[in-house]
Amino acid sequence: MFDAIDAAIVRELQNDARLPNKDLAARVNVAPSTCLVRVRALRERGVITGCHAEVDLGALGRPLQAIVAVRIRPHTRAVVRRFGDYVLSLPETIAASNVAGPDDFLVHVAVTDAAHLQQLLLDGFTTRKEVAELHTNLLFDHRRKHEVPPTAEVIS
Amino acid sequence: MFDAIDAAIVRELQNDARLPNKDLAARVNVAPSTCLVRVRALRERGVITGCHAEVDLGALGRPLQAIVAVRIRPHTRAVVRRFGDYVLSLPETIAASNVAGPDDFLVHVAVTDAAHLQQLLLDGFTTRKEVAELHTNLLFDHRRKHEVPPTAEVIS
DNA sequence: AATGAAAATACATAATG
DNA sequence: CATTATGTATTTTCATT
Numbered sequence: 270m271f272d273a274i275d276a277a278i279v280r281e282l283q284n285d286a287r288l289p290n291k292d293l294a295a296r297v298n299v300a301p302s303t304c305l306v307r308v309r310a311l312r313e314r315g316v317i318t319g320c321h322a323e324v325d326l327g328a329l330g331r332p333l334q335a336i337v338a339v340r341i342r343p344h345t346r347a348v349v350r351r352f353g354d355y356v357l358s359l360p361e362t363i364a365a366s367n368v369a370g371p372d373d374f375l376v377h378v379a380v381t382d383a384a385h386l387q388q389l390l391l392d393g394f395t396t397r398k399e400v401a402e403l404h405t406n407l408l409f410d411h412r413r414k415h416e417v418p419p420t421a422e423v424i425s
Numbered sequence: 426m427f428d429a430i431d432a433a434i435v436r437e438l439q440n441d442a443r444l445p446n447k448d449l450a451a452r453v454n455v456a457p458s459t460c461l462v463r464v465r466a467l468r469e470r471g472v473i474t475g476c477h478a479e480v481d482l483g484a485l486g487r488p489l490q491a492i493v494a495v496r497i498r499p500h501t502r503a504v505v506r507r508f509g510d511y512v513l514s515l516p517e518t519i520a521a522s523n524v525a526g527p528d529d530f531l532v533h534v535a536v537t538d539a540a541h542l543q544q545l546l547l548d549g550f551t552t553r554k555e556v557a558e559l560h561t562n563l564l565f566d567h568r569r570k571h572e573v574p575p576t577a578e579v580i581s
Numbered sequence: 582a583a584t585g586a587a588a589a590t591a592c593a594t595a596a597t598g
Numbered sequence: 599c600a601t602t603a604t605g606t607a608t609t610t611t612c613a614t615t
Contacts, residue, residue, distance in 0.1 A: 271484075279485075282478035286442050290609065303583050305610070316484040320476055321571040322438035328427075328472040329435075330576035336524060336531060357568055364569040368492060368562040375492060375531075375562070381576055406524040406531070412513055413520040415477040420486030420537055445591065456600050461593075 271316070271423050274299060278307055279316065283416045286320035331361070331379035334411055335386055337394065338372040340402035348399050349373060355397070361389050372404070377411075426581050427472075430455060432574070434463055435472065439572045442476035479571075487517070487535035490567055491542055493550065494528040496558035504555050505529060511553070517545050528560070533567075 277297040281288055288296075294304035311317045326332065341352055349367065356365050356376050364377040380386045386405070394400050433453040437444055444452075450460035467473045482488065497508055505523065512521050512532050520533040536542045542561070550556050 279478070279480055283480060284477065286476040286478040289607090291607085300584050301608085302585075302610080302612095306582085314484070315481055317478050318481050319440075319479045319571070320442040321440065321479060322435070322442040322473050323475045323477060324435055324439060324573065325471055325474050326573065328470070328575075328579070329573060330579035331573070334522075336522065353566070353568070357570055360574050362570060363573055364567065366490075366492065366564050366568075367566040368564055370560075370562040372562070379573065381578065385576075404526075406526040406528070408522050408524055410509070410523040411520065412509070412522075414513055414518060415475075417480065417482065417485060417487070417519060417535065418516050419484075422537065423484070423486035447591070457592090458594085458601085459599055462599095 270425050271419060272425060275307060275311060275316075276419050276424055278304070278311065280416055280418065282308070282317065282320075326379045329379075330381055333382055333386060334363075334377065334379045334408035336406045336408060337374075337376040337378060337390070338404040338406070339374040339376060339394065339400055340371065341373040341399050342401040343399070344373065352397070352399055356393075359389070359393055361385075361393070372402075427575060427579050428581060431463060431467060431472075432580055434460070434467065436572055436574065438464070438473065438476075482519075482535045485535075486537055489538055489542060490519075490533065490535050490564035492562045492564060493530075493532040493534060493546070494560040494562070495530040495532060495550065495556055496527065497529040497555050498557035499555070500529065508553070508555055512549075515545070515549055517541075517549070528558075 274297050278293065281293055281296055290305050291301050294301040297304065341349055353365060353367055356362055356374065361378040361380050362376055363379050366375045367373065368375055378389060380389060390403065390405065394403055430453050434449065437449055437452055446461050447457050450457040453460065497505055509521060509523055512518055517534040517536055518532055519535050522531045523529065524531055534545060536545060546559065546561060550559055
């Protein structure tokens, strides 16, 4: 299913997806050709789903981040899904979670400044009929970890 | 500062960081040599900060996600920073945000099942003295967008 | 499933327009 | 910035174990 070598490959590629296959092979102690076969298998099995460049949000003109908690009404499947699609289509949205609890969505946004945030909230959120309530949390700091390890159970 | 070609390069590499330079050049309509220079410059200027493989959390044995909202007391710089470092060191943590508002941290975690989540909350969070209050939101769905566009202001 | 060697590609650099 | 050329390195295939 997923042995120690696969786990090592996943770990290395989470940290640097552009690591040359030759170097990756050396780090996980297999031949380059073997390594390539394994990486391809991990992609085909859907374990590795993609490789994405990480970009500095400040450099993109979006130094200010916030988490917007949204309560949706009516709380129907169609309305919830439609809002999820909509909110992800906004250029300011980095991620959106549909959660259980008093709030229905937590939306992570990145904007230029407070004025931009206010405009986003007014034009992008509160104008929508299904948005019943909004709570905005400014982010002082957001740290994402790239290396998520497999649990012991999935390693054979 | 950042022209239309750079913006296109950033867009393409956010979607696929392993796109060969030749193909990338074709997509953004420049010569491969030019493209390579620009990609290197974007990395050196800190616009592109890294490339990371995205992995299916279910395949890693972590199909259940939650956002844990944590209130910290005392609310001092040292305690807040120490908790942030600690929480990011947990293998279950994917991301952690230090936010303004009633809650101090929003911690995104990925676990095996409800039992694992309970154990994480009890052993990893509530045992710590600085954790004053916890609210756990189960995630039904988390969607992250890879392509974050630059704002109009940073494009010249 | 893993390996080593050969063939195909891609990269990095430089010179020219 | 585009083109071309060139040497180097890497990726990929494949026969073999």
